Amino acid sequence: MTDKERIGFIGVGLMGQGMAANILAKGWPLTVMAHRNRAPVDDLVSHGAGEVASPREVALASDVVILCVTGTPQVREILEGPEGLASAGRALVVVDCSTSDPAATVAMAAGLAPRGITLLDAPLGRTPADAAQGTLDVMVGGEDAVVARIRPVLEAFAGRITHTGPTGTGHTMKLLNNFLSLGYASLYAEALALGAKAGLSAETFDAVIRGGRMDCGFYQTFFRYVLERDENAHRFTIRNGFKDMTYLSSLANAAGVANPLGAAVRNALGLAVGLGHADRYVPMLSDVAAQTTEHA
Secondary structure (H helix, E strand, O other): OOOOOOEEEEOOOOOHHHHHHHHHHOOOOEEEEOOOOHHHHHHHHHOOOEEEOOHHHHHHOOOEEEEOOOOHHHHHHHHHOOOOHHHHOOOEEEEEOOOOOHHHHHHHHHHHHHHOEEEEEOOEEOOHHHHHHOOEEEEEEOOHHHHHHHHHHHOOOEEEEEEEEOOOHHHHHHHHHHHHHHHHHHHHHHHHHHHHHOOOOHHHHHHHHOOOOOOOHHHHHHHHHHHHOOOOOOOOEHHHHHHHHHHHHHHHHHHOOOOHHHHHHHHHHHHHHHOOOOOOEHHHHHHHHHHHHHOO
16 A cells, blocks of 8 residues: 555656656556557556546546646646546646646636645656656746645656746746747757858857857757757657747736747747648757748
């Protein structure tokens, strides 16, 4: 028998599978929900996880439920849909690891609290490889006592946990984080395209930047695709990047803050989506920029 809380997990995709596997391996009873991609679910079940068919059943089997889905619409359906978590009618802590609209997160948290559901936002930094290794960054928003309660669960898959403040601040910080990373990606892609047009190879570009003051971990994963064509160097889709920059635009508008660079980054991603590259990964923006430059 174990005195650990029962954990439910919805969204065992690129990030979620590694996170759930670490939770299970470190001793928490785990329930996962059936999904159109059977492979991650089957793997977790083979290692001792339980499987159910709806969020409501996840709620009935769990004390804490972790969500790792795309964004606000998916989170809202899982929480409030006809077979959603709230329909089970029991007290829960729900930890939303998606990248979502902070205003919507705050509103959902307020609406769910009278029903005994405490919603925390705990979006993620780093990559699926870090999820598998248990070294993700987590930005968590919520009350001190609830964050302390779930911290041991987060530590199963996170190497660094930052309590950002009340619910909603985790998603705000994640959008700012992604603004920086997607801004870098857009700059790299455009700089490479300009360099190529002027006769500079990607190898020459890298020889100057790598090891200098403009080098960083994100640069290195981006250029693992550029130089080595490793399509799995950073498995984060352009579609999701565009979604996150759209949320950032809403955040800036609500705050009354000018966000011209955010608009430029969103437009770069939107162009790639419009050209049919939505489901490619962010380092492949370099190909899109090269394509558009060729026709300039």
